[in-house]
Amino acid sequence: MRTTPPGSTPEKQGTGRGRAGDFILLALLLSSAAVHYTAVREVYLDAFRAMALAVRTALFP
Amino acid sequence: MELTFSILAVVATTGLIVAAHLLLALRCGADRVAELVIVTGTFACAQIVMSEIILGSMGALYPGLLTILNSVVALAIIAASSRNPSTPRSLLRRGARRITVVAGTIRDVTSWHHAALAFLALCTLLWVAAAVACLPPRGVDDLTYHLPPVFEYIATHRITLLPVELRLQFAYPQNAELLFLWPTIFLHSQQFVDGANIVFLLFSLVIVYGLARETGRRVEEALFIALLFFFTPVLLIQSGSNYIDLIVATFFLAALYCTLRFLRTAHPLSAHGAATAIGLACGMKYTMPFLLLPLFLVMLPPLSRLPKRHLAAVAASILSLGGWWYLRNALQLGNPLYPMNFHADGMGFMAGKGEFNLLGSLFNGKKWAWLYLRDIGIGTHDGGFGLLFWGFGTISLIVVVTRSLLSRPGTEKRMLLIWLQTIPMIAILLLVPENEFPFAPRFSVPAVAIGLLAFGELLSLITATRHRALLHLACTIFALHSVILLADAKSPTYRLDRVFSDRRHGIESSEFAYYQDSYAALGRWSHAWEPLDLLTRNAREGAACYIAAPKGLFLTAPLYGTRLQNRVWNFDPAPARSPDAFVYYQGGNGEVSYLGSKVTLDEVVAHPGYLLVSQSPEPGAFLFVNRSLLQDRRAHDDLAAFYQRGWPDGIAAARVVPSCLEDGLPVIASGSAGYGLMAQKLSGKLHNDVILAPPGWERRVAEARNFSACYSIAAPLAGYDARALPCPGIRIFKNTRKTKRYGEI
Incomplete structure (x- = not known):
């Protein structure tokens, strides 16, 4: 079953790109995510706390 | 029964429209399933919007006429699409075959991360759907300017311009609002409008x-990237509201998709799909003509190589779908882009000073820091692109743009058309003045999709399965973070704990009661909106409601009631009767603004024909209604239940009052005890007339009604001779007017 549109070349994936390329991309992506997450984590942690409280209140009113 | 019929009508009519455009797209040779769905959806929305504009401008916006007009058009399209050699059945069979093939492929290729995201998305959808069904429309812009026109058009059967002196935004293009109108006009209810x-x-x-x-x-x-887009925080939070950024982004992306398809295939269907999406989007937001014109220009060279009728049809689609609002504004307000003014600071549509230095705006470090380090607006309907975009999308965009620029002309170069859309998208955001900036990230939502597409490209470059799995896991965790944000959202809230609690205890009220869980001003407003809805939702004829409030809190949508039974008196240019209800909101500094006739709070307090029904505990919202609204038995019961739920202390305290009163004099009361007495009165246990007064206004109420004697609660009335009555747990005074003695001045 063809799952790629015309013009795309999935076959080239996995060839000619070594582990170094993977690590560079991974490092870029994960470091960017880490920087952003560190900066905004409080917003998400507050939301997790609110959710936990809501669930606790619902289960043990 | 009536609701079931309405649901059937809207489902059947929408189904017929969608089926017609599906056949048309198949007949015209839609090549891919995604294209089939996108073109069909876009054409169907266009038909719906056009039919509403045509009937609305004629003053004939009725659900029956909408059904007839759309059915006729749909049947004509089906007939035209079914000419030989294709029959509807053969076309549908072809479409079904393709969908089956794609569904089979999706089933074969999906793995744990797809399943995890799909499960999370399904749970989230259930949460949002429950919020839509149980909570009222509660986005602040929904209540101020997205929904009032929708409800007014339904009430008057005509598309009119609401007073721009109240809201400049009433002049904004409203194709998106017309899509909200579609189910609402059939259901005649606010309940599902935010769905x-x-x-x-x-x-x-x-x-x-x-x-x-x-x-x-x-x-x-592709499936993975699409699922990731679902978890964009601002989209999730807007999905249960009537903010239009999600719809605008949808049609922007549809236009981009169809343009790309057209550039690749030169198929006229794609060009018409792009034009329809461009026209719809331009009729939704003033920024869209600026953002979508480049796409139209990109399409022009291959379009000019097609027969000329296609170019004419494309131009006609854009102008007819997008142009109506601009034409109306030009004719009625003298400016097609009203209130935008390119010569004014802030361009006239944003408070504060505008920044027209494009480069200065693009390199404004403070705004970039707000975006990247704070994801400004997160947790609200105003912003929040999420961890997936800022964590993975932005860096991916930088990489793929660099790759595209360095590549030889070809497919990758053409992809620049997608990647570079982020520049104007982010530019329009950075141009927003700093004081408005926290409310503006939602304007640039399509950038999130483009960032995620770039992330998809980077992901495909990673060769090792375990590295991809690591990123898939990170994405799933980030997606979960986006969902959790709903738990803490205030604008709008998605909290359902009170709904569940009420259901458990068999409490049935107006859904407006749940405004209490929104931010403070909506919580205060609910003290007027909830009882107003309870008093009018079963009435044969709704109420004409007068409103006065500070401009920022002049929220009119809830006045229409959950069943759209009421009208806003102030919006009627020539009201035939006096208002049935008055709602006021007094700001902390007493600020109130008026629209149309000025009727002050003092005048209504003093008017014997109107009674105070409810007010918020702190100074804020007041609801006064004409006595006639209190005649209905069911309204009595609903209002008594409202008092019992809200003021149990007052109910308990007032229980002894009937036995303490000596005669049938009226009782003037305020606050909790007053609501308790009202409950006693409504349930027939107290025969004295009860008149609620705002705290401190008791004497004004007594004097305005010319009472020579009356009871008061908690304190005697100034200017009256007062005697305390023996009554356990509550202080009652019998007040008798001091009479002037002969010769006294």
């Missing part, structure tokens, strides 16, 4: 899937 965005959220996923396929992603990768 329309869910449909467009799902539609946008198909478009992102299609775009991902156009950028060369495999089915499983």
Whole structure:
């Protein structure tokens, strides 16, 4: 079953790109995510706390 | 029964429209399933919007006429699409075959991360759907300017311009609002109006899937990217509201998809799909003509090589779908882009000083820091692109743009058309003045889709399965973070704990009661909106409601009631009768602004024909109604239940009052005890007339009604001779007017 549109070349994936390329991309992506997450984590942690409280209140009113 | 019929009518009519455009797209040779769905959805929305504009401008906006007009058009399209050699059955069989093939492929290629995201998305959809069904429309812009025109058009059967002196935004183009109007006019209820965005959220996923396929992603990768887009925080939070950014982003992306398809295939269907999406989007937001004109220009060279009728049809689609609002504004307000003014600071549509230094705006470090380090607006309907975009999308965009620029002309170069859309998208955001900036990230939502498409490209470059799995896991965790944000959202709230609690205890009230869980001002307003709805929702004829409030809190949508039974008296240019109800909101500094006739709070307090029904505990909202609204037995019961739920202490305290009163004099009361007495009165246990007064206004109420004697609660009336009555647990005074003695001045 063809799952790629015309013009795309999935076959080239996995060839000619070594582990170094993977690590560079991974490092870029994960470091960017880490920087952003560190900066905004409080917003998400507050939301997790609110959710936990809501669930606790619902289960043990 | 009536609701069931309405649901059937809207489902059947929408189904017929969709079927017609599906056949048309198949007949015209839609090549891919994504294209089939995108073009069909876009054409169907266009038909709906056009039919509403035509009937609305004629003053004939009735559900019956909408059904007839759309059915006739749909049947004509079906007939035209079914000419030989294709029959509807053969076309549908062809479409079904393709969908089956794609569904089979998706089933074959999906793995744990797809399943995890799909499960999370399903749970989230259930949460949002429950909020839509149980909570009222509660986005602040929904209540101020997105929904009032929708409700007014339904009430008057005509598309009119609401007073721009109240809201400049009433002059904004309203194609998106007309999509909210579609189910609402059939159901004649506010209950599901905030559910329309869910449909467009799902539609946008198909478009992102299609775009991902156009950028060369495999089915499983495209599916993954589309699922990630679902978890954009601002989209999730807007999905249960009537903010229009989600719909605008959907049609922007549809236009982008169809343009790309047209550039690749030169198929006229794609050009018409792009034109329809461009026209719809331009008729939704003033920024869209500026953002979508480049796409139209890109299409022009290949379009000019097609027969001329296609170019004419494309131009006609854009102008007819987008132009109506601009034409109306030009004729009625003298400015097609009213209130935008390119010569004014802030361009006239944003408070504060505008920044027209494009380069200065693009390199404004403070705004970039707000975006990247704070994801400004997160947790609200104003912003929040999420961890997936800022964590993975932005860096991916930088990489893929660099790759595209360095590549030889070809497919990758053409992808620049997608990647570079982020520049104007982010530019319009950075141009917003700093004081308005926290409310503006939602304008640039399509940038999130483009960032995620770039992330998809980077993901496809990673060769090792375990590295991809690591990123898939990170994405799933980030998606969960986006969902959790709903738990803490205030604007709008998605909290359902009070709903569940009420259901458990068998409490039935107006859904407006749940405004209490929103931010403070809506909580205060609910003290007027909830009882107003309770008093009018079963009435044969709704109420004409007068409103006065500070401009920022002049929220009119809830006045129409959950069943759209009421009218806003101030919007009627020539009201035939006096208002049936008055609602006021007094700000902390007493600020109130008026629209149309000025009737002050003092005048209503003093008017014997109107009674105070409820006010918020702190100074804020007041509801006064004409006595006639209190005649209905069911309204009595609902109002008594409202008092019992809200003021149990007052109910308990007032229980002894009937036995303490000596005669049938009226009782003037305020606060909790007053509501308790009202409950006693409404349930027939107290025969004295009870008149509620705002605290401190008791004497004014007594004097205005010329009472020579009356009871008061908690304190005697100044200017009256007062005697305390023996009554356990509550202080009651019998007040008798001091009479002037002969010769006294």
